[in-house]
Amino acid sequence: MSLLYKDLPNNRAVKEEGEGRGEMATARFYIKDKVREVGYRVHIMQKILNSGLKGTVINLADGRVEVRLEGEKERIDDFYEELKSGKNKPELAEKPDIYDLEFNAELIVPDSMVSSQALVIEQLGKGIVYIAGMSERIGGMSERIEKMDENITGMRGEMRDGFKSLPKEMAKELKDLLEGKK
Numbered sequence: 344m345s346l347l348y349k350d351l352p353n354n355r356a357v358k359e360e361g362e363g364r365g366e367m368a369t370a371r372f373y374i375k376d377k378v379r380e381v382g383y384r385v386h387i388m389q390k391i392l393n394s395g396l397k398g399t400v401i402n403l404a405d406g407r408v409e410v411r412l413e414g415e416k417e418r419i420d421d422f423y424e425e426l427k428s429g430k431n432k433p434e435l436a437e438k439p440d441i442y443d444l445e446f447n448a449e450l451i452v453p454d455s456m457v458s459s460q461a462l463v464i465e466q467l468g469k470g471i472v473y474i475a476g477m478s479e480r481i482g483g484m485s486e487r488i489e490k491m492d493e494n495i496t497g498m499r500g501e502m503r504d505g506f507k508s509l510p511k512e513m514a515k516e517l518k519d520l521l522e523g524k525k
Contacts, residue, residue, distance in 0.1 A: 371450055
């Protein structure tokens, strides 16, 4: 039997009328090993938003990522197992270690839309800092290029002046050779 879901404004999914709901649960699990700065939280947040589960993704101080979910227990299990399979992960992520699925009724799971918007704002802030740094590096390169251009222009002038006197020097050396002075 196929179950149909529809998204509600608070990002919870419910079965269409007439279908019973599965056991509701809250859970968390952790991910480690190169999951920072590779788009892992954004990737998981997109999966949460598309899953009909409520959830969030949090960077922890120790370098791990914590995923919190709320919804039908079976769907949380499926979500966890799909991530563990490693089939669908961000391009830059290596094989992450996904572990410790814990169901806990006391766990607070923030609204998915609020969490995803906060994540987008955070990523935007990182992007702005990165672009500003690139702008500074490009500005520094412009100054170095201008100095190189000045040096090249100066070297061209020195070479031109040197070539002007070259025939006179060559004529003198040839004369000295012919006169036996060298």
